Amino acid sequence: MTDRTKPEFDAPTAPAPSELVIRDLIEGDGAxxxxxxxxxxxxxxxxxxxxxxxxxxxxxxxxxxxxxxDLIRGWQEGIPGMKVGGRRELTIPPHLAYGPAGGGHFLSGKTLIFIIDLLAIG
Structure with missing residues (x-):
């Protein structure tokens, strides 16, 4: 798979979700x-x-x-099932990311959006 360009993010219009949201942007065809x-x-x-x-x-x-x-729970739960060659968007609430506000990490208390391209496994 050739590397794709850096993704653009759409500005969310709805309130932040309270649970992990997984959205495949491109379905991979690998493992x-x-x-x-x-x-x-x-x-x-x-x-x-x-x-x-x-x-x-x-x-x-x-x-x-x-x-x-070794990763945050949102990635541990959101990446399995993704196929090599795919692009997936994960919207991760604080309890699956860096915990509640005041947790000591600069992202504590924040809902995060990641776009991930899976290039290889192993």
Missing amino acids: AAEPGDTVTIHYAGVEYSSGEEFDSSWSRGQTARFPLP
Whole structure:
């Protein structure tokens, strides 16, 4: 799969969801990720309320490789089932991201939106 360009985010108009929202933007045609897998991805993340980008592998110019069990729960629950070659949007409420406000992380208390391209598994 060739690397796609960095995604654009649509500004949310509805209130932030209280549960994980998974939306496939592009259905992949490769192997599907499993809960314990290590994945190679490109991703970008923005805050739901402001639309401000807080992280992006595209902006750094390199992919990221992570074991799913080491990531926030929203990714642990939102990436399995995604197929290599796919692009998925995850909208993650605070309890599945960095916890409630005052939790010590700069994203604590915030609902987050990620767009993830799954490049490889393993």
